[in-house]
Amino acid sequence: MATIGKNVYNAACISCHGANLEGSNLYGNVPSLVNLKDRIDKPQLIKTLKNGKGVMPSFGTLSENALNALSAYLLQTEEKNNNKDVAATWPYPYTFGGYKRFIAPDGLAAINPPWGQLSAIDLNLGEIKWQVTLGNVDSIKIASIAQTGTENYGGPIVTAGNLIFIAATTDSKIRAFDKSTGKELWSAKLPAPGFSTPATFSKNGKQYIVTAAGGGKIGQRSSGYYVAYAL
Ligand code: HEC
Missing domain, CATH: 1.10.760.10 (Cytochrome c-like domain)
Known part of the structure; x- marks a missing residue:
């Protein structure tokens, strides 16, 4: 005891x-x-x-x-x-063992994909309007799984032009989605995962998207970059 x-x-x-x-x-x-x-x-x-x-x-x-x-x-x-x-x-015969991830020996989630999703919710109806897999673990090559999704940290932003920008995934990408359909329209590689929410600003009439790509969490590469794209 x-x-x-x-x-x-x-x-x-x-x-x-x-x-x-x-x-x-x-x-x-x-x-x-x-x-x-x-x-x-x-x-x-x-x-x-x-x-x-x-x-x-x-x-x-x-x-x-x-x-x-x-x-x-x-x-x-x-x-x-x-x-x-x-x-x-402490009257119980068991104890809390800490916050553990449920992961397989290869370090990946021990449940079936998708491991990360982006969902659009219609707040008027309280319904999911569309839902897509977000991110991909590139090392996994299984014919039946086109895209795995990844653990993600960071939110999306929506532009007046109907585009959603989000980074957040461990595959170090920033992506643009069509706000109405959820279709992925564009992606670009960042120097490390963008565990952050992008921001948008305009200068001299030109609009930009900028995101921090610090990585670092959950065993991912670290960097000190802010990356900006002109729309
Ligand atoms: C939220 C997480 C957390 C909890 C809960 C926590 N600790 Fe810590 N503990 C830390 C971290 C992080 C450090 C290192 C701090 C530093 O050096 O900056 C630390 C350092 C210590 C140290 C100094 C160790 C050394 O070698 O200098 C002792 C002693 C310690 N903790 C004891 C305890 C005890 C006893 C408890 C329960 C009452 C406890 N801790 C609860 C996170 C935690």
Whole structure:
């Protein structure tokens, strides 16, 4: 049976630092807490927990008892018989193991495609007007799957000329769609995925689309480019 410290850990820390203190790459780099006692002492640990650190929020609302039990667990000074109050902190026989993607060994989604779609919703009728697959994993060559779609981060914009522009996909493309039909009309390759929403502006009577192509997330290439296209 888990100790109180372990139960506090399971409730408050496991989502980022992992089920076995191994750390994760959820928020940039969440450090491992294995052998923490070799790096910091109890006052330093309590201070880190009360103040928070980087992306890690403060845990100042944990009770003194919870903080003591937690540091005993992490710094390996737990006494054998402090199992008494377990039910009060975490009464369940299971714990949350962190935010995990459901992926196959090849790193791709473990469900059937499409893995990303663009949908036009008629807000007056509350109906999907059209829905198309967005993006493609080019390494997949299966005759029955013309386009896989990809995980996507970034929104579309609509121009007065009835065009929708969206990047967002991991295949590093920006695309234009016909607003009425969803037909893909144009695409161009970006230096990295455009996990962003494009913007449009006009200068000297000419209209432009610009998008940030920073990539970086979910194992994708990073870049520092803004890419603009003249319409
Ligand atoms: C939202 C995710 C998140 C949660 C929840 C979280 N941490 Fe962290 N933790 C981090 C990140 C990220 C860092 C690295 C901060 C930095 O150095 O910028 C960190 C750093 C630490 C460090 C410093 C490690 C070192 O080697 O310097 C300790 C100790 C720590 N966390 C303990 C805990 C404990 C105990 C809990 C639960 C009460 C917890 N964390 C909950 C994300 C999290």
